[in-house]
Amino acid sequence: xxxxxxxxxxxxxxxxxxxxxxxxxxxxxxxxxxxxxxxxxxxxxxxxxxxxxxxxxxxxxxxxxxxxxxxxxxxxxxxxxxxxxxxxxxxxxxxxxxxxxxxxxxxxxxxxxxxxxxxxxxxxxxxxxxxxxxxxxxxxxxxxxxxxxxxxxxxxxxxxxxxxxxxxxxxxxxxxxxxxxxxxxxxxxxxxxxxxxxxxxxxxxxxxxxxxxxxxxxxxxxxxxxxxxxxxxxxxxxxxxxxxxxxxxxxxxxxxxxxxxxxxxxxxxxxxxxxxxxxxxxxxxxxxxxxxxxxxxxxxxxxxxxxxxxxxxxxxxxxxxxxxxxxxxxxxxxxxxxxxxxxxxxxxxxxxxxxxxxxxxxxxxxxxxxxxxxxxxxxxxxxxxxxxxxxxxxxxxxxxxxxxxxx
Amino acid sequence: xxxxxxxxxxxxxxxxxxxxxxxxxxxxxxxxxxxxxxxxxxxxxxxxxxxxxxxxxxxxxxxxxxxxxxxxxxxxxxxxxxxxxxxxxxxxxxxxxxxxxxxxxxxxxxxxxxxxxxxxxxxxxxxxxxxxxxxxxxxxxxxxxxxxxxxxxxxxxxxxxxxxxxxxxxxxxxxxxxxxxxxxxxxxxxxxxxxxxxxxxxxxxxxxxxxxxxxxxxxxxxxxxxxxxxx
Numbered sequence: 001x002x003x004x005x006x007x008x009x010x011x012x013x014x015x016x017x018x019x020x021x022x023x024x025x026x027x028x029x030x031x032x033x034x035x036x037x038x039x040x041x042x043x044x045x046x047x048x049x050x051x052x053x054x055x056x057x058x059x060x061x062x063x064x065x066x067x068x069x070x071x072x073x074x075x076x077x078x079x080x081x082x083x084x085x086x087x088x089x090x091x092x093x094x095x096x097x098x099x100x101x102x103x104x105x106x107x108x109x110x111x112x113x114x115x116x117x118x119x120x121x122x123x124x125x126x127x128x129x130x131x132x133x134x135x136x137x138x139x140x141x142x143x144x145x146x147x148x149x150x151x152x153x154x155x156x157x158x159x160x161x162x163x164x165x166x167x168x169x170x171x172x173x174x175x176x177x178x179x180x181x182x183x184x185x186x187x188x189x190x191x192x193x194x195x196x197x198x199x200x201x202x203x204x205x206x207x208x209x210x211x212x213x214x215x216x217x218x219x220x221x222x223x224x225x226x227x228x229x230x231x232x233x234x235x236x237x238x239x240x241x242x243x244x245x246x247x248x249x250x251x252x253x254x255x256x257x258x259x260x261x262x263x264x265x266x267x268x269x270x271x272x273x274x275x276x277x278x279x280x281x282x283x284x285x286x287x288x289x290x291x292x293x294x295x296x297x298x299x300x301x302x303x304x305x306x307x308x309x310x311x312x313x314x315x316x317x318x319x320x321x322x323x324x325x326x327x328x329x330x331x332x333x334x335x336x337x338x339x340x341x342x343x344x345x346x347x348x349x350x351x352x353x354x355x356x357x358x359x360x361x362x363x364x365x366x367x368x369x370x371x372x373x374x375x376x377x378x379x380x381x382x383x384x385x386x387x388x389x390x391x392x393x394x395x396x397x398x399x400x401x402x403x404x405x406x407x
Numbered sequence: 408x409x410x411x412x413x414x415x416x417x418x419x420x421x422x423x424x425x426x427x428x429x430x431x432x433x434x435x436x437x438x439x440x441x442x443x444x445x446x447x448x449x450x451x452x453x454x455x456x457x458x459x460x461x462x463x464x465x466x467x468x469x470x471x472x473x474x475x476x477x478x479x480x481x482x483x484x485x486x487x488x489x490x491x492x493x494x495x496x497x498x499x500x501x502x503x504x505x506x507x508x509x510x511x512x513x514x515x516x517x518x519x520x521x522x523x524x525x526x527x528x529x530x531x532x533x534x535x536x537x538x539x540x541x542x543x544x545x546x547x548x549x550x551x552x553x554x555x556x557x558x559x560x561x562x563x564x565x566x567x568x569x570x571x572x573x574x575x576x577x578x579x580x581x582x583x584x585x586x587x588x589x590x591x592x593x594x595x596x597x598x599x600x601x602x603x604x605x606x607x608x609x610x611x612x613x614x615x616x617x618x619x620x621x622x623x624x625x626x627x628x629x630x631x632x633x634x635x636x637x638x
Contacts, residue, residue: 313504316504320465322518
């Protein structure tokens with residue numbers, strides 16, 4: 001009975017001071033609302049980055065051909081065609097690597113009927129799509145016979161298909177790439193933006209042999225722009241990098257005192273950096289919002305201290321008729337907790353509303369997770385207990401005779 | 408028969424800032440039997456209010472023994488003292504000490520809340536008691552809507568709601584006019600005679616003290632008279 005009656009007393013006291021309780025609550029509403037909103041924005045950013053990372057593929061290396069130098073002027077990675085499909089085949093035999101795909105690419109004009117479009121054409125193998133975790137929406141993948149025969153077949157990205165074919169189904173149609181006819185054998189799934197904001201769907205994929213011999217041509221037979229390799233697991237990344245370097249140095253017959261004529265880039269490290277910065281952003285937004293929650297909590301403490309002082313005589317009367325210390329403590333503590341939890345609930349609603357507005361108006365990805373809401377709400381209740389305890393304790397340990405004498 | 412209140416060698420000192428202390432009660436001995444009606448008189452500062460507060464477990468003595476209904480109060484912890492105030496003692500103050508923003512009925516029912524009585528029973532018993540003291544229609548009234556006499560009757564009802572054997576009244580008529588004072592004193596007399604409630608009453612006025620059967624006079628923290636009320 002007592003355990004129900006004291007919350008009722010606390011609730012009545014809040015009801016008697018509605019304006020004050022409401023204003024105190026407002027601090028919590030804004031604090032919790034800010035936390036919910038900021039966590040939603042931060043988690044949205046994290047989700048965007050994570051999606052980009054997942055779309056890139058995991059445990060990836062890009063092996064670029066080396067920098068060329070003419071008269072001491074070094075031009076940049078990939079300018080000397082030192083990597084070949086032969087290198088790719090040799091790399092594929094390494095036990096630390098899962099998949100290896102040679103890639104050559106160029107910007108090329110495409111045409112279908114009256115429509116034309118300029119895009120990046122990738123000459124590669126089916127394994128490229130495997131490591132990028134990129135599936136076909138329809139049609140068939142590139143196969144070994146396409147590679148051997150350097151067939152004029154192509155897989156279209158969604159952007160390219162939309163620009164050339166509109167609503168028409170491109171499967172089985174002939175597109176002209178650099179004026180050569182190519183049979184469309186497949187349509188790639190939507191991939192979205194890459195980490196650096198490129199539209200990954202604006203692409204066409206053809207067999208690497210076809211690209212080398214029939215599209216781009218090159219004075220260096222078998223040369224590719226880069227090789228993409230996937231390690232067997234995240235723990236084998238270092239081993240794989242050493243294996244790749246050693247194998248390519250042997251194949252390219254590089255003496256021990258010479259630099260590599262290729263470079264190996266770890267894409268997972270890049271992804272890790274992006275993910276870390278998104279986490280830091282999320283954490284910082286949360287931390288900033290927590291400050292407003294803290295300010296709200298101090299507001300609670302302030303008001304509860306005033307309330308305890310103002311109601312000292314009431315405390316004395318309650319003690320004189322039999323209230324125990326813990327009855328007084330509980331009553332004032334519950335007042336603070338009630339104000340905080342009601343404010344917290346309203347804040348959660350406010351934060352969710354604001355998050356919705358942000359996603360609608362700013363077209364940002366926001367993720368309102370149940371976890372964040374629970375966290376913000378529990379934090380609010382915790383603030384009620386933490387900041388409500390001292391004033392309540394102050395009231396509870398007063399000596400009845402002194403509390404009664406208080407004017 | 409065992410005394411309800413047994414006080415031996417009770418002292419109360421108030422510490423001063425400079426480390427010394429002033430004695431307010433010095434070596435008080437008093438014993439009150441159940442159903443006694445005792446008036447306590449004395450000039451301001453004679454220690455009678457402090458004595459009442461100690462008897463009511465609102466304050467603690469510096470030295471000496473105080474036994475209430477067979478229990479030595481000094482040995483009790485805070486919770487046990489709160490239980491004594493709740494079950495054994497009803498307190499009536501000069502300034503009524505009602506909760507201002509709470510209805511008369513809820514004021515009367517408040518001690519039952521701390522006794523763990525259900526809400527329905529609290530309300531029922533409070534209404535019943537208000538009816539007995541002639542305030543049946545004022546259950547929903549706030550204290551500031553009532554006259555002084557009515558407020559003091561509400562306070563008396565609150566003191567009695569838990570059926571305590573002991574009623575401590577610290578100048579209960581101090582803020583009331585003569586007629587109302589007489590009404591209040593008649594209630595006390597009735598409670599003492601018909602219900603056997605032990606009453607200790609602090610007052611300045613001999614006329615009020617005459618309602619009691621025994622007079623205790625305080626002066627400078629000591630009892631200087633304990634016995635008959637002078638005619």
